[in-house]
Amino acid sequence: MSGMGAVVVVAALAVTAVAAWWLRTRDGAVRSTGTEEDGVAASAFDRLGVRPGEADLTVVQFSTAFCGPCRATKARLRQLQATRPGLAVVQVDAESHLDEVRALDVRRTPTLFYLGRDGELIGRSSGAPRPDELTALVDAHTGAGS
């Protein structure tokens, strides 16, 4: 028996509980932005081929090949797009756009950016968004459901 090992097990359980709580609060929560400089973000989106002027709301999703929840989020956005013509979605493979990943400070996948028609950044979220919250945000900015 190892006393130290037992202590580590208890500590691991505590860390896991805190991490699970933190993820539950933070995952997919839309934050207003502020850390990234407008010019830097705008030019990064421009390099990615994002044209916000062409839709009421443009959602840019960063994904990687090793991201499980990215797939569900992608499917959800595709579904929303089918019924909301004001919504445009741009899918970005984070790994092949590392300069933009750094410029926009993307740390997790999926990370979503929400852009208005004027190119302004409405918000961003990391982790899979909750389906109802994503739908509500899209509806609020595409004029659907009203």
Added chain:
Amino acid sequence: MTAASRSVDVRGPRFSAWVTAVVLAVALVLGSGVLVAAQGAVFALGAFAGLRYAPYGAFFRLVVAPRLGPVREREPEAPPRFAQLVGLLFAVVGAGGYLLGAPVLGAVATGFALVAALLNAATGFCLGCELYLIARRALPARA
């Protein structure tokens, strides 16, 4: 079939994560570097040979899944397989620490692997997958 196109029953990796968590917790309580090394071998099989050959996943597929009913959702193999590789790195450090006379290092590294396994089992969150982009960001672009 390429590795990227393979898919697994989503319940398999979650089941494997629970078994992994139990094995690592027992290894910590016993202070057993050999058991951590054995778990490391399990990670290595999943990471290098594929999840089809990962022992816990195979047990799930052959014994547990038939009792649970049909597969409702499948997911690509790549994310959980990459996570096995990250688990292997921690298990190597953990087993090395225990077996080479640095038990504190062994316990701490094994503890990190335990947190990752528990988090995956309880919430489906894949820590190894999240670390992938952070590692790629820090490294220069591939030539």
